Amino acid sequence: MAWQYEPRDPAKRAVCHCPLCGYDLGGEYHYLDLKQGYEICDCCGCEYGYTDTRAHREAWLAGGAKWRNPKARPADWSLDEQLKNANPDWWRYTPAELP
Numbered sequence: 193m194a195w196q197y198e199p200r201d202p203a204k205r206a207v208c209h210c211p212l213c214g215y216d217l218g219g220e221y222h223y224l225d226l227k228q229g230y231e232i233c234d235c236c237g238c239e240y241g242y243t244d245t246r247a248h249r250e251a252w253l254a255g256g257a258k259w260r261n262p263k264a265r266p267a268d269w270s271l272d273e274q275l276k277n278a279n280p281d282w283w284r285y286t287p288a289e290l291p
């Protein structure tokens with residue numbers, strides 16, 4: 193599924209993939225629930241609401257895109273394919289920006 197997240201549009205506030213690395217979250221989250229849940233991504237290792245930043249993404253990519261939890265890595269994993277589901281601009285959006 194292509195990335196649909198656009199918090200200014202109430203119909204598009206669902207997040208299904210890690211915004212930084214595109215890892216499939218295995219469910220659908222309201223982006224605020226994800227931001228305030230402080231879960232850690234199995235793939236890129238960001239902590240949502242804390243280190244879910246462009247800087248973390250760039251450091252993760254520069255470091256070879258290593259998995260935080262290698263057991264979660266699919267056998268046929270492709271970084272390029274997974275990154276298509278990412279939205280690194282997610283850091284721009286804060287609750288204050290929303291209508």
Ligand SMILES: [Zn+2]
Nearest residue numbers: 210213233236
């Ligand atoms: Zn991630």
